[in-house]
Amino acid sequence: MTDIKRNPIKVIAFALLLMSGSALAVQPITTLPLRVDAEQRWHLPAGEYRGSFSVDQPMQIVCEAGAVFQGEGQGNGLIISAPDVGIEGCTFVNWGHDLTAMNAAVFIQPKAHGAVIKGNRLKGKGFGIWVDGTQDVSLIDNHIQGDTALRSQDRGNGIHLYAVHGARVIGNQVRDTRDGIYIDTSNGNLLQDNTLEDLRYGVHYMFANDNRLIGNTTRRTRTGYALMQSRKLTVIGNRSEQDQNYGILMNYITYSTLRDNFVTDVRDGSTGDSMISGAEGKALFIYNSLFNSIEHNHFEHSAVGIHLTAGSEDNRIGDNAFVGNQRQVKYVATRLQEWSADGRGNYWSDYLGWDRNNDGLGDIAYEPNDNVDRLLWLYPQVRLLMNSPGIELLRWVQRAFPVMKSPGVLDSHPLMNPTTRPLTQEPTA
Numbered sequence: 001m002t003d004i005k006r007n008p009i010k011v012i013a014f015a016l017l018l019m020s021g022s023a024l025a026v027q028p029i030t031t032l033p034l035r036v037d038a039e040q041r042w043h044l045p046a047g048e049y050r051g052s053f054s055v056d057q058p059m060q061i062v063c064e065a066g067a068v069f070q071g072e073g074q075g076n077g078l079i080i081s082a083p084d085v086g087i088e089g090c091t092f093v094n095w096g097h098d099l100t101a102m103n104a105a106v107f108i109q110p111k112a113h114g115a116v117i118k119g120n121r122l123k124g125k126g127f128g129i130w131v132d133g134t135q136d137v138s139l140i141d142n143h144i145q146g147d148t149a150l151r152s153q154d155r156g157n158g159i160h161l162y163a164v165h166g167a168r169v170i171g172n173q174v175r176d177t178r179d180g181i182y183i184d185t186s187n188g189n190l191l192q193d194n195t196l197e198d199l200r201y202g203v204h205y206m207f208a209n210d211n212r213l214i215g216n217t218t219r220r221t222r223t224g225y226a227l228m229q230s231r232k233l234t235v236i237g238n239r240s241e242q243d244q245n246y247g248i249l250m251n252y253i254t255y256s257t258l259r260d261n262f263v264t265d266v267r268d269g270s271t272g273d274s275m276i277s278g279a280e281g282k283a284l285f286i287y288n289s290l291f292n293s294i295e296h297n298h299f300e301h302s303a304v305g306i307h308l309t310a311g312s313e314d315n316r317i318g319d320n321a322f323v324g325n326q327r328q329v330k331y332v333a334t335r336l337q338e339w340s341a342d343g344r345g346n347y348w349s350d351y352l353g354w355d356r357n358n359d360g361l362g363d364i365a366y367e368p369n370d371n372v373d374r375l376l377w378l379y380p381q382v383r384l385l386m387n388s389p390g391i392e393l394l395r396w397v398q399r400a401f402p403v404m405k406s407p408g409v410l411d412s413h414p415l416m417n418p419t420t421r422p423l424t425q426e427p428t429a
Helices: 002-006 008-024 371-378 380-385 389-400
Strands: 026-028 035-038 041-044 047-050 052-055 060-063 067-070 078-080 086-088 091-093 104-108 116-118 121-123 127-132 138-140 143-145 159-162 168-170 173-175 181-184 190-192 195-197 201-206 212-214 217-219 223-231 234-236 239-241 246-254 257-259 262-264 282-287 293-295 298-300 304-309 316-318 321-323 327-331
Touching (some): 262 282, 282 298
Parallel strands (some): 052 078, 067 091, 091 121, 116 138, 121 143, 127 159, 138 168, 143 173, 159 181, 173 195, 190 212, 195 217, 212 234, 282 304, 293 316
């Protein structure tokens, strides 16, 4: 100590060390002025509570209006390590943003099964709610907002589930984070009625099986629903509005159900270089995905209605509506794919056939692609000649001599009228 007193530099360093240590210290929630309401139920009065706090016993905490957890830019705002903890009506701001350390406004540890995080407001740079290796957690009606001053890849995800089972993620609003809801190696969870806006991915599944995705809405994301490396997903009644690149992306998805989903106005996310493919604004992109049921969905007003590639076979595709897309189908493969089921196909707004027996089905098959389309996809430079006499001649020769036709998509029983409804809900500001 004497040596420290004699050396001003060491004095300053020692003071900084003490200040750093106090800032990083985690305080028990019981140090706050909690007011008992009932057994294991407490109220936190209005005020600003600075630092990082922990809950290590079962208890229900309800914040009164104006109760704010101020994280001072370091660590987690609140760490929950006990079962059956409830946090309701609180505001969290300015917690840490070290993504490697998984800094979150609310960090739920493995022992915190049965936690209920409801009706809170979170605004900061790091993760919003991180659920780590536990089960039966409920995240309900929370408002989570990131920091637009950071690049999207430098922000935390709004809600992050890792190795979680039985979670209920319902009615949350997430915007301006990296991904809205990220689900990693987590099975048997429900995501329902969440609104996810201005993000990289609205919902992002990785290695997550037996999950339900019901009635969610994404807007202005770079991909609405990124479903990757998962099986037995139930994806029903979701909306994608004005997303970029992809409305719904299926990458290595098997034995899953997509039904009653609505995708509209997927925008081209390319850099403007027509030689770069893969971001043309696809309502549905299916990559190396097999044995799925894709029925009664509505895909409209996008650059590409559906793009199917990389061995995506044996999927049941029927009773969908493809309305007003610049290109209805993109499919490059050597195997014929029949896109009708049980004598009923899909509705195609550009179908030019007729229905002479008035059974609601077209009398001739719908074939969206020809050899010229394949040529354009394989060699994008040919698009420079799209409207030239040479391209028109190739199309005429193909129609006149069908022996040259290569395998592709065939809808043998196209619908004359859509059985789905277009989106009527106006996007919010």
